[in-house]
Amino acid sequence: MNQKINQHIAYLMKEKGVNLIISQAKDSNGFVIPHFILSENDIISSVIAINEMRNFFAYLNKQEIKSFKSIGIVCNYFGVKTFFQLKFENQLKDLELFLLIPTDDDFIEITSEKQAEDYLSGLKQSTILVDEELENVKKMSMEERWNYWMKTLELCTKCYACRAACPMCYCSSCTTECNIPQWIPVPASLHGIFEWHVMRAMHLAGRCTECDECVKVCPANIPLNILNKGLHNKISEAFSSDDSSIKYALNFFQPDEKVDFIK
Amino acid sequence: MEDFEPKLAAFVCNWCTYAGADLTGTSRMKYPSNVRILRFPCTGRIDFMLVMKAFDSGVDGLIVSGCHPNDCHYTSGNFHAQRRWVVFKEVLDIMGFDTRRIFFTWVSAAEGAKWAKVVTDAVEELKKLGPYSEFKKILLKKLQFPLDNKTADREIKTEPVIS
Ligand code: SF4
Numbered sequence: 324m325n326q327k328i329n330q331h332i333a334y335l336m337k338e339k340g341v342n343l344i345i346s347q348a349k350d351s352n353g354f355v356i357p358h359f360i361l362s363e364n365d366i367i368s369s370v371i372a373i374n375e376m377r378n379f380f381a382y383l384n385k386q387e388i389k390s391f392k393s394i395g396i397v398c399n400y401f402g403v404k405t406f407f408q409l410k411f412e413n414q415l416k417d418l419e420l421f422l423l424i425p426t427d428d429d430f431i432e433i434t435s436e437k438q439a440e441d442y443l444s445g446l447k448q449s450t451i452l453v454d455e456e457l458e459n460v461k462k463m464s465m466e467e468r469w470n471y472w473m474k475t476l477e478l479c480t481k482c483y484a485c486r487a488a489c490p491m492c493y494c495s496s497c498t499t500e501c502n503i504p505q506w507i508p509v510p511a512s513l514h515g516i517f518e519w520h521v522m523r524a525m526h527l528a529g530r531c532t533e534c535d536e537c538v539k540v541c542p543a544n545i546p547l548n549i550l551n552k553g554l555h556n557k558i559s560e561a562f563s564s565d566d567s568s569i570k571y572a573l574n575f576f577q578p579d580e581k582v583d584f585i586k
Numbered sequence: 587m588e589d590f591e592p593k594l595a596a597f598v599c600n601w602c603t604y605a606g607a608d609l610t611g612t613s614r615m616k617y618p619s620n621v622r623i624l625r626f627p628c629t630g631r632i633d634f635m636l637v638m639k640a641f642d643s644g645v646d647g648l649i650v651s652g653c654h655p656n657d658c659h660y661t662s663g664n665f666h667a668q669r670r671w672v673v674f675k676e677v678l679d680i681m682g683f684d685t686r687r688i689f690f691t692w693v694s695a696a697e698g699a700k701w702a703k704v705v706t707d708a709v710e711e712l713k714k715l716g717p718y719s720e721f722k723k724i725l726l727k728k729l730q731f732p733l734d735n736k737t738a739d740r741e742i743k744t745e746p747v748i749s
């Protein structure tokens with residue numbers, strides 16, 4: 324990371340008792356990978372554009388990482404969004420977190436929800452590309468849509484990398500591993516794949532931060548962001564009567580809600 | 587599709603629709619016998635995965651029914667269910683699943699006649715739609731070995747653009 328961040332990391336480790344920094348670096352192929360800094364000797368300088376940065380909050384849900392207690396994490400806009408949502412879901416209890424967001428030749432430090440909120444309110448994320456893809460899918464007829472997904476999903480190997488990389492997928496035991504009853508059929512045949520994707524989308528409805536980490540790690544290039552975005556749009560359109568009802572989405576309701584397809 | 591008899595399942599809540607369906611029977615109203623009724627404690631208990639499992643086991647359509655809003659025995663189960671179904675229906679719609687085959691309705695314990703109508707209408711609609719062969723196709727499709735060496739030809743554009 325840049326000079327200023329590295330100096331600050333050194334300061335945090337020396338003065339603030341931070342014992343782990345999850346930074347980012349590029350491997351020899353140019354992929355952005357996590358870089359764990361356990362002591363000042365591990366600090367390296369690397370150049371990663373803010374838009375190329377990834378969201379490594381999934382690590383913070385792991386017990387072995389949590390045990391470091393005082394952790395710094397280098398992230399961008401989506402990291403802050405994830406921080407906010409995880410805090411909201413009580414997942415970052417007992418952790419002292421320092422979010423470091425690189426800017427051109429400086430950085431921003433965020434440690435509280437209040438700061439995160441201020442930071443987020445000043446920025447807007449672009450959704451042009453995914454909106455377009457979603458639009459294309461929605462334009463299709465039902466049969467076309469089914470065939471499109473079946474053709475796309477056929478390549479999914481059910482490796483569950485999308486689950487492993489997702490910062491919001493933190494349950495220690497997942498429905499996919501439950502075999503009494505067997506909710507998701509084990510083989511990576513269309514049937515199991517279809518149900519896995521329905522379930523993944525449902526369990527993240529209203530919680531997904533749209534960081535696209537799942538899409539980036541998918542070896543089969545499944546456009547999971549179309550599903551994520553579709554649900555995001557639906558939730559804000561159907562339940563937008565007030566802010567908290569979007570935040571809670573599926574565990575909140577308004578008594579006067581009317582749904583037209585329930586007769 | 588003259589002699590096609592659709593298989594229809596119904597997920598109903600114990601306190602309203604189940605009692606309503608009972609009333610239909612005791613008042614000797616006739617309705618199609620295609621329906622298999624499964625009793626749930628509350629619509630709040632009807633997990634979306636159970637809906638998937640119904641289609642897995644080969645139904646052509648499904649009725650989901652419970653107490654009217656504000657009448658839920660557990661106060662708010664149906665309000666939660668209502669939200670869940672809005673989202674669930676959207677997932678299925680985006681994926682091209684035939685959501686015309688899922689009939690969401692509220693039937694109270696006094697609406698025996700409504701229950702008969704719901705079932706009759708559902709069966710009529712399903713007779714029009716025919717068996718759900720699209721879905722049954724993927725149920726029967728087993729993994730083929732060796733796997734074809736297909737690779738994704740799509741390039742995924744993710745969108746971290748922020749301004
Ligand atoms: S969508 Fe991609 S990452 Fe997720 S299980 Fe399928 S192949 Fe793996």
Ligand code: SF4
Binds near residue numbers: 488489492530533538
């Ligand atoms: S975009 Fe993907 S990885 Fe990120 S929160 Fe949503 S589902 Fe999880």
Ligand code: FES
Binds near residue numbers: 602630658661662664
């Ligand atoms: S008890 Fe009937 S919907 Fe809750």
